[in-house]
Amino acid sequence: MAEYTVFSLSQVAQHKSKKDCWLVIDGRVLNLTKFLEEHPGGEEVLMECAGKDATKVFNDIGHSKSAQKLLLKYQVGVVQGYTFKGDSDVSIEETKRNEMSAFVIKDDHMPKYATLVKFFLPLLLAASYFAYTWLNAGLLLEA
Numbered sequence: 001m002a003e004y005t006v007f008s009l010s011q012v013a014q015h016k017s018k019k020d021c022w023l024v025i026d027g028r029v030l031n032l033t034k035f036l037e038e039h040p041g042g043e044e045v046l047m048e049c050a051g052k053d054a055t056k057v058f059n060d061i062g063h064s065k066s067a068q069k070l071l072l073k074y075q076v077g078v079v080q081g082y083t084f085k086g087d088s089d090v091s092i093e094e095t096k097r098n099e100m101s102a103f104v105i106k107d108d109h110m111p112k113y114a115t116l117v118k119f120f121l122p123l124l125l126a127a128s129y130f131a132y133t134w135l136n137a138g139l140l141l142e143a
């Protein structure tokens with residue numbers, strides 16, 4: 001099982017040049033040196049975050065899922081003190097799973113039938129109301 005090296009933020013801070021550019025996103029330490037020229041947003045924006053935690057900037061841009069997956073390709077370690085769910089020695093597979101769970105919008109624990117009830121109950125009530133008034137009208141006519 002592959003394990004990631006743990007780096008402190010001050011270790012990451014030493015890699016802030018174009019020839020050696022690291023940064024942190026979501027607790028992952030990324031070596032983006034080879035990606036600088038490929039980045040669709042340009043290398044300048046990456047260099048501004050070099051050696052730092054760029055999680056907020058990265059998320060604020062609203063990067064696509066494929067951009068988020070690309071992070072894994074450049075991951076060289078994890079940041080000290082950052083706890084991935086349940087485990088700090090994260091394997092690539094576990095990291096992927098963690099990432100997936102991070103992007104799954106959790107169901108709010110409502111059972112499936114609750115949705116059905118929520119949808120059909122108003123219909124049922126409306127139908128009963130109409131049946132009731134229709135029957136009443138019929139009875140009144142007969143009387």
Ligand code: HEM
Nearest residue numbers: 040041045046049054057058061062063064066067070071
């Ligand atoms: C850390 C700070 C970062 C900033 C400020 C930043 C900024 C941007 C900006 C402004 C764009 C839009 C470009 C355009 O539409 O013209 C962009 C696109 C993109 N960035 Fe970043 N980026 C950052 C980090 C990263 C990282 C670490 C990766 C992947 C390893 C990445 C992957 C991409 C990709 C694939 C796109 C294309 C659009 C998309 O798929 O979302 N970026 N970025």
